[in-house]
Amino acid sequence: MSQGxxxxxxxxxxKDARVHQTRAAIRKAFLNLLDQKPLDQITVREIATExxxxxxTFFRHHPSKEELLNEIAAAEIQNLIELALSVLGPNDSRxxxxxxxxYVAEHRALWSxxxxxxxxxxxxxEFVRLSLQVAAAWQGSDETIPAELGVILVTSGTxxxxxxxxxxxxxxxxxxxxxxxxxxxxxxxIRPS
Amino acid sequence: MSQGxxxxxxxxxxKDARVHQTRAAIRKAFLNLLDQKPLDQITVREIATExxxxxxTFFRHHPSKEELLNEIAAAEIQNLIELALSVLGPNDSRxxxxxxxxYVAEHRALWSxxxxxxxxxxxxxEFVRLSLQVAAAWQGSDETIPAELGVILVTSGTxxxxxxxxxxxxxxxxxxxxxxxxxxxxxxxIRPS
Amino acid sequence: MSQGxxxxxxxxxxKDARVHQTRAAIRKAFLNLLDQKPLDQITVREIATExxxxxxTFFRHHPSKEELLNEIAAAEIQNLIELALSVLGPNDSRxxxxxxxxYVAEHRALWSxxxxxxxxxxxxxEFVRLSLQVAAAWQGSDETIPAELGVILVTSGTxxxxxxxxxxxxxxxxxxxxxxxxxxxxxxxIRPS
Amino acid sequence: MSQGxxxxxxxxxxKDARVHQTRAAIRKAFLNLLDQKPLDQITVREIATExxxxxxTFFRHHPSKEELLNEIAAAEIQNLIELALSVLGPNDSRxxxxxxxxYVAEHRALWSxxxxxxxxxxxxxEFVRLSLQVAAAWQGSDETIPAELGVILVTSGTxxxxxxxxxxxxxxxxxxxxxxxxxxxxxxxIRPS
DNA sequence: CTCTAATCGAGACGGTACGTCGCGTCTTACG
DNA sequence: CGTAAGACGCGACGTACCGTCTCGATTAGAG
Numbered sequence: 130m131s132q133g134x135x136x137x138x139x140x141x142x143x144k145d146a147r148v149h150q151t152r153a154a155i156r157k158a159f160l161n162l163l164d165q166k167p168l169d170q171i172t173v174r175e176i177a178t179e180x181x182x183x184x185x186t187f188f189r190h191h192p193s194k195e196e197l198l199n200e201i202a203a204a205e206i207q208n209l210i211e212l213a214l215s216v217l218g219p220n221d222s223r224x225x226x227x228x229x230x231x232y233v234a235e236h237r238a239l240w241s242x243x244x245x246x247x248x249x250x251x252x253x254x255e256f257v258r259l260s261l262q263v264a265a266a267w268q269g270s271d272e273t274i275p276a277e278l279g280v281i282l283v284t285s286g287t288x289x290x291x292x293x294x295x296x297x298x299x300x301x302x303x304x305x306x307x308x309x310x311x312x313x314x315x316x317x318x319i320r321p322s
Numbered sequence: 323m324s325q326g327x328x329x330x331x332x333x334x335x336x337k338d339a340r341v342h343q344t345r346a347a348i349r350k351a352f353l354n355l356l357d358q359k360p361l362d363q364i365t366v367r368e369i370a371t372e373x374x375x376x377x378x379t380f381f382r383h384h385p386s387k388e389e390l391l392n393e394i395a396a397a398e399i400q401n402l403i404e405l406a407l408s409v410l411g412p413n414d415s416r417x418x419x420x421x422x423x424x425y426v427a428e429h430r431a432l433w434s435x436x437x438x439x440x441x442x443x444x445x446x447x448e449f450v451r452l453s454l455q456v457a458a459a460w461q462g463s464d465e466t467i468p469a470e471l472g473v474i475l476v477t478s479g480t481x482x483x484x485x486x487x488x489x490x491x492x493x494x495x496x497x498x499x500x501x502x503x504x505x506x507x508x509x510x511x512i513r514p515s
Numbered sequence: 516m517s518q519g520x521x522x523x524x525x526x527x528x529x530k531d532a533r534v535h536q537t538r539a540a541i542r543k544a545f546l547n548l549l550d551q552k553p554l555d556q557i558t559v560r561e562i563a564t565e566x567x568x569x570x571x572t573f574f575r576h577h578p579s580k581e582e583l584l585n586e587i588a589a590a591e592i593q594n595l596i597e598l599a600l601s602v603l604g605p606n607d608s609r610x611x612x613x614x615x616x617x618y619v620a621e622h623r624a625l626w627s628x629x630x631x632x633x634x635x636x637x638x639x640x641e642f643v644r645l646s647l648q649v650a651a652a653w654q655g656s657d658e659t660i661p662a663e664l665g666v667i668l669v670t671s672g673t674x675x676x677x678x679x680x681x682x683x684x685x686x687x688x689x690x691x692x693x694x695x696x697x698x699x700x701x702x703x704x705i706r707p708s
Numbered sequence: 709m710s711q712g713x714x715x716x717x718x719x720x721x722x723k724d725a726r727v728h729q730t731r732a733a734i735r736k737a738f739l740n741l742l743d744q745k746p747l748d749q750i751t752v753r754e755i756a757t758e759x760x761x762x763x764x765t766f767f768r769h770h771p772s773k774e775e776l777l778n779e780i781a782a783a784e785i786q787n788l789i790e791l792a793l794s795v796l797g798p799n800d801s802r803x804x805x806x807x808x809x810x811y812v813a814e815h816r817a818l819w820s821x822x823x824x825x826x827x828x829x830x831x832x833x834e835f836v837r838l839s840l841q842v843a844a845a846w847q848g849s850d851e852t853i854p855a856e857l858g859v860i861l862v863t864s865g866t867x868x869x870x871x872x873x874x875x876x877x878x879x880x881x882x883x884x885x886x887x888x889x890x891x892x893x894x895x896x897x898i899r900p901s
Numbered sequence: 902c903t904c905t906a907a908t909c910g911a912g913a914c915g916g917t918a919c920g921t922c923g924c925g926t927c928t929t930a931c932g
Numbered sequence: 933c934g935t936a937a938g939a940c941g942c943g944a945c946g947t948a949c950c951g952t953c954t955c956g957a958t959t960a961g962a963g
Contacts, residue, residue: 183910250443274502278486282506285482286475293471309467313475317510328921340939376941521947533913569915636829660888664872668865668892675864679857695853699861703896762936
């Protein structure tokens, strides 16, 4: 509370409708701007104006725009990550690839923004970070490629592939990209020839 | 000349010894700092202080710290890129991989800074940019993977692999990493099973 | 609003107490410094430090230190100028001279700073400017001396006389200086022999 | 010589033709620029470029642009000052006034620049300074007006009158302005009614 | 249905870094 | 081998955002 900082309540448990409204407005405005320019060219004032809220109010909800991006990215990735990592498991990776690409395609607008809107590198780091966490116990099928490196290569490749995919004017169908994903990104790591 | 900017001579053809001294000092100081923290936490004043030059002098040589990084990265990558892309050619990719990894190992200090010091994303983008340029004419061996995507995946994978490698306390031998590089990054793209 | 400049509210109608506080502090600090050295040896940072405000805050209130001086000078002169110009009217100039000198004497500290502290030339120009404005309609009692020239000579002479007076260690009494003022500065212009 | 300063020979006794050439070029370029804008908007680089000499060369001849102006002003004033002060003597002031105005009229271009080109205040100060020096021994014809104040008022009035005169598009004839000068500036001081 | 506390808008403020400008010194390379 | 060209250190400038803080105004939801 009075820790020499701005007043910042615990909005995570807030029940006030205004809070949700505000947070949604911020999120929407932010993604909107991310569409247009990279993170470091966006100012907090812009976000606030775009969201039609007071400048100070932004900080009541997020410590900084970087943190906001992390929050959004983490939340979104959380959904994707199990799909992506299940691919590394013993299950049918082809199917998992399809599932993942399908998921991204369904949320194309959001992911397009995240991946091609100037937030890619942040997202990538967050993705790798989360993946490493989740896959801490994961063991590669052999010793050729160290587990950590494997995770990095797969996640990194995933991001790149998705970013490229979403950037296309005339994008490939899901099954085609899933096939490439499986053969060019996943298989080489988990099933080294 | 008087283009509303700081006085900035044509240093590319400069013969004054001081110019080279200054530029070297800036470069050294900059890489030094990049070792410690990411680009956006480094101020031009820090660089100037570290290089023992005047603040203004920095801008007489480089428009901004971002541009400086690009210059350094571009120059260094230029050396690497032919090795990396020759891998995509019809020649013995195993050998090329070895050559490339060897090159990086020889310049370990510099590359370590570039890849793990907070400049990785810039370097990656620059790498991809240059690769796409150079490989504009390159044609994938089949139609499964679009050429552009192939280049992106290879370069991206290369960066990640090298970054991981250089980050290790007890790094793999060159031939081992080259083998992984070839089998996990290069082959899947240029020789899809 | 976003006119490519620093954020600058409409302070003229401000009701915030802080604004008045800040402006007063700036004004005081500025006059303080003007006491010690001419305008162009005073930096905005000095003013800010002296006023115990942030550097940027200065610009939120005044476009530049020159402008600040103009504002102060104009405001102060506005008080004096009617006295000075009434002297040019048909009324008893001797009395008016006394009134004006008395006014300056009463605000000796401020005027001393303005006239002898390195701001004299700015003040002179502002004085002439305002006088010409006010006296646009004024008609000299004859055609010997053009009206504009008359105003210039009187205001200029006034400034010089006051500056000299305030600079003296052992200043003349008000009535004496007023007499000189009338006979040496005013009369020759409005009552050419 | 080696006093930790720039190399600066004693050019006052120089016989090298180049020296005179350079000095003349500087002087000419400087007055040229003064015609267009006030002193503090003129940079040394501009003067050097205009004079077609090297930037450093300027400093070999003048410590600063301010000093240069002072030198020029002092030299020019020196010619005028005896005329102006002779007016304060017991001789026929009417004639002296005519002489002085005539002198200025003959050098109109130069004086116009000095008085109306943005150097007026510097010139004024220099004028007063020199006048006070020269007139140190001068004694006013009575005690009404202190000598120092008298000198200040006369010189100041002189400057203002000349500046106004030269600024006119359709200037008065010399004899007319001389008459005004005598009656409005000189007489009131040396012949108080 | 009220009133009380959470939430918000507005915006002044202290800071830090930016990139520009001009000064005046010092060094170098060239003629 | 001296001098013109210009690289350099210095420090002020004015701008852009940052994140903190204070003040009211509003409004939701608990009593």
